[in-house]
Amino acid sequence: MTENPHVSGSYWLETAPGPDRPALVDDLTVDVAVIGGGIAGLSTAWELARAGCQVAVLEADRVAAGVTGHTTAKLTALHTLIYDKLRRTRGPEGARLYARSQSEAIERAAGIAGELGIDCDWEPRSAYTYARDAGRVEELRAEARAAREAGLPASFVTETGLPFPVAGAVRVTGQAQFHPRKYLLALVDDLVRQGAHLHEHTTVVGLEEGEPCRLTTDTGATVTARDVVVATHYPVFDRALLFTRLHPRRELVVAGTVSADRDPEGMYITPDEGTRSVRTAPHGEDRLLVVTGEHFTPGTADTRARFQHLADWAAEHFPDVTLTHAWATQDNDPTDTVPLVGPLHPGAHHTYVATGFGGWGLSGGIMAGRLLTALITGEKCAWSELYDPRRLRSTMREAPSFLKTQAEVARHFVGDRLRPSPPVESLPPGEGAVVRTEGGRLAVYRDEAGNLHALSARCTHLGCLVAFNAAERAWECPCHGSRFDTDGKVIQGPAIRPLEQRDI
The missing domain is CATH 3.50.50.60 (FAD/NAD(P)-binding domain)
Incomplete structure (x- = not known):
């Protein structure tokens, strides 16, 4: 694509x-x-x-x-780079309990699928956390040791099924992927x-x-x-x-078919390059390649450009891919x-x-x-x-992460109100922007027919100003991740009330 x-x-x-x-x-x-x-x-x-x-x-x-x-539908206890940190912050027993609880969850899902006879494209796979930067090799080795001490079948490897070389990777066997x-x-x-x-x-x-x-x-x-x-x-x-104690994080996904012989036969993630996650799924005689990445705080990025960047990355590394789907997902990162x-x-x-x-x-x-x-x-x-x-x-x-999260919220709460706004007349069809009027800040969207839809720009959760996501045509709150459609309806919480309708 x-x-x-x-x-x-x-x-x-x-x-x-x-x-x-x-x-x-x-x-x-x-x-x-x-x-x-x-x-x-x-x-x-x-x-x-x-x-x-x-x-x-x-x-x-x-x-x-x-x-x-x-x-992206990975079922794994290898959560990027977590076990070395848990060993230091929660002690060896905390890391073991985390690994055990997550591993038993995978076993529980496998048992339920078997008991209920669920045809959910279940496939055993190894999970990998990799890096292409040689400077991160020691970090990966430490993670492999910590994961192994926590009870996971983990090892440090330098060879993977990816179509490009890596400096190293943590591999955990016995994981799974499925159709959620x-x-x-x-x-x-x-x-x-x-x-x-x-x-x-x-x-x-x-x-x-x-x-x-x-x-x-x-x-x-x-x-x-x-x-x-x-x-x-x-x-x-x-x-x-x-x-x-939560920070919202949005990520983009592109997916499309690749030939079966291009299947990397594993579930992969790297914290580098704005995060890159790779897996495949059954798709007739071919495989469906699913690539995730480009994480950002909701309401703070040019989402269309990031979708293109992710699509270009997929095409560069899997040249025969025919991308057919693109969507986005959202997660909340705990400060500890x-x-x-x-x-x-x-x-x-x-x-x-x-x-x-x-x-x-x-x-x-x-x-x-x-x-x-x-x-x-x-x-x-x-x-x-x-x-x-x-x-x-x-x-x-968690104090440093907690303070960083709250500083970002404060910056948006105050700074977004000082940002200059474009004139309403400049909005092309399919675009939206927060504009200043005598009645305050309005979230204004111009539909494909040229009609304007005006809403209060104040998120109904705690009052931060929303921003427009042009790729998904949605209003997003950068403070806590609430999302609304162009008519103000709640798409995603924590907000439970719609944005208020306004005249313009």
């Missing part, structure tokens, strides 16, 4: 659309209500249903269609067979904690539940101010490396959260399902303390 890649949408969504599920219209009483229908929410609901709980899943859009529907939508839609079917309530197009707008808890929705219906799980990727209810899974806040007794998976939400989401089920049913889990959102031991360790 030499022309600007068209944002055609996720391959996973296209090839596994799934049936619509009804919105919630009647009041409901259950044992556990799960807010969010991604892999963390659905895994939690499935584990709870198997444990005998009456469960309801409430999804604002479509199940497995948000972050989970736009993933096919897997999760089968979980949904099994949940319904078990009597679970599953509702799409139902936004939860209120949470009243108590015994029991009570949820209110935008449909007018309420849900009463003994326990509530907030699994909305970025917490829509954040009573412990977890947003101060480890996801936040457990009680929603220090005083919580019946509310729980799963967030901050840092780009590794598939194994992390499955892990979260098992951990939250243990907490809710009163079982013990060896790694509950490691992931506990209330953890205090890491406060000093």
Whole structure:
């Protein structure tokens, strides 16, 4: 692909659309209500249903269609370069618990796929973290040692299946890749067979904690539940101010067919070059190449140029690729490396959260399902303390990252209001910009017919100014990652209210 890649949408969504599920219209009483229908929410609901709980899943859009529907779909415990850091910050036991919890998540997914007979393109693969810069070899060797000491089948290698030389790589065998939508839609079917309530197009707008808890929705219906799980990727209810410990990161994906003999036969990632992730998937007699990278904070980049850069990289290294798909995904990086899974806040007794998976939400989401089920049913889990959102031991360790994140938020909150704005008349069709008017800052989009659509530019989460993503035609908040369509509707939280309509 030499022309600007068209944002055609996720391959996973296209090839596994799934049936619509009804919105919630009647009041409901259950044992556990799960807010969010991604892999963390659905895994939690499935584990709870198997444990005998009456469960309801409430999804604002479509199940497995948000972050989970736009993933690269690697199931691995090798999370770029994490084990050497964990060994230093959480000690050898913390690193071992992390490796064990993530590895058992992969085994759990394999077991569920086998038990339910799910045809989800499951393929065993080795995972690699590589570098082309010889200056990073010692860092890779240290990571391989730390991962091996944590219990993973890890080694340092200099040869891979990539079509270019590397200075070195950490290899972990016994990992997997799959089609996430096919897997999760089968979980949904099994949940319904078990009597679970599953509702799409139902936004939860209120949470009243108590015994029991009570949820209110935008449909007018309420849900009463003994326990509530907030699994909305970025917490829509954040009573412990977890947003101060999360940094949103957006990444782009291009995909297309390559001949089977060009398959690198592994799952690869490098932290260099703005991140590059490579894997393939079954695609008839050929393979589907999936390349991810170009990470940036939402609302801060020329996304079209970055899509082109990624497409050019794929074409350079896989010359026979025919790119057919392009999409984007979003993750939240925790300031102290480890996801936040457990009680929603220090005083919580019946509310729980799963967030901050840092780009590794598939194994992390499955892990979260098992951990939250243990907490809710009163079982013990060896790694509950490691992931506990209330953890205090890491406060000093995460201080530099925490301060950097908050400084960036402050810079956007103040600096974006001082930025000069273009005249409305200069906006071409298909473009948007934040403009200054007598009534304040407006987010203005001109559609292909030349009509203007004006919204308040203040994000409804905490009031930062949004910015326009021209490639995806969406308004994005650079502070905490909320995203809105050109009519103001929420695409991605933590915002739960749309941008307000304005006249221009």
